Amino acid sequence: MASSRGKNSHKSLKRRVLSVLGPPTDRRLIIDLLKEMHHIVLDTAAELGVSAVDRRRALALAGKDKKRRRPSLSTIEPSYQLAGVLARWRFDKRYLRPDGSPRVLSIKGKGATFETLARLFVPTLPVEEVVEMICKNAEVTRLKGDKIALIGSPVMIAPKTPEITAASLALRFRRLAETTVYNATIPANVKGTGHFERQVTGVLTDKEFRVFSQSVRQQLQDLCDRVDAGIKQPGPRSKNRATTGKSCGIGLYVFRDDGRYG
Numbered sequence: 001m002a003s004s005r006g007k008n009s010h011k012s013l014k015r016r017v018l019s020v021l022g023p024p025t026d027r028r029l030i031i032d033l034l035k036e037m038h039h040i041v042l043d044t045a046a047e048l049g050v051s052a053v054d055r056r057r058a059l060a061l062a063g064k065d066k067k068r069r070r071p072s073l074s075t076i077e078p079s080y081q082l083a084g085v086l087a088r089w090r091f092d093k094r095y096l097r098p099d100g101s102p103r104v105l106s107i108k109g110k111g112a113t114f115e116t117l118a119r120l121f122v123p124t125l126p127v128e129e130v131v132e133m134i135c136k137n138a139e140v141t142r143l144k145g146d147k148i149a150l151i152g153s154p155v156m157i158a159p160k161t162p163e164i165t166a167a168s169l170a171l172r173f174r175r176l177a178e179t180t181v182y183n184a185t186i187p188a189n190v191k192g193t194g195h196f197e198r199q200v201t202g203v204l205t206d207k208e209f210r211v212f213s214q215s216v217r218q219q220l221q222d223l224c225d226r227v228d229a230g231i232k233q234p235g236p237r238s239k240n241r242a243t244t245g246k247s248c249g250i251g252l253y254v255f256r257d258d259g260r261y262g
Helices: 004-021 027-047 052-062 070-090 114-121 125-139 163-182 205-214 219-229
Strands: 138-142 147-150
Touching: 027 052, 027 163, 070 114, 070 125, 070 147, 070 163, 070 219, 114 125, 125 138, 125 163, 138 219
Parallel strands: none
Antiparallel strands: 138 147
């Protein structure tokens, strides 16, 4: 159930939106736009193999659900935990060589080992299971002599399942929606207080798009690495959000509008 603090925050945001934007004036248009948003969700679910019956059921249940559970968080949590391991390995001096590159770590033992690192983020799983997961889903490899090495970028590739894909999309939808609505609450004459959010669009052929998507990959990765190094790294989750803070960051993606959704 949503807390009273969360309800009050939602009401405050609603008041700010209404004070800046005002209520919708074209009822037919706003309904059509919301219908389009629902179509995007339904079409995405269909691409993930969700049956028509379950798609309709989810939409019907969404209108009745007062508790607003967020299963996306618990579904994606293991990937976030492993991402925390990778980030700490990449940026914590205890796990780096003098030249700044990630050290090869002993899998087990005390001190600056993979076991010690994994315990910070995945305390409930056996270290061998963490090793298997991280080697399967990141640029990490197991070496002879019970050693492990981070051999590429500290990027965690989530397992490929419909459930994890849907959870990842739900998180992205929510975060983009929060940024967009937050920016909409800022009066036009107030500058420099919004959250940065931009899209750069153009028209490219299939061949040009392939070249473009490869050409910007390293630039976007470099930006992510700089932000990753500068932002507070995630640690073990606590029930006290006042001490742990809230998830913050940036989201980058290359898009091509194929017109399949919505």
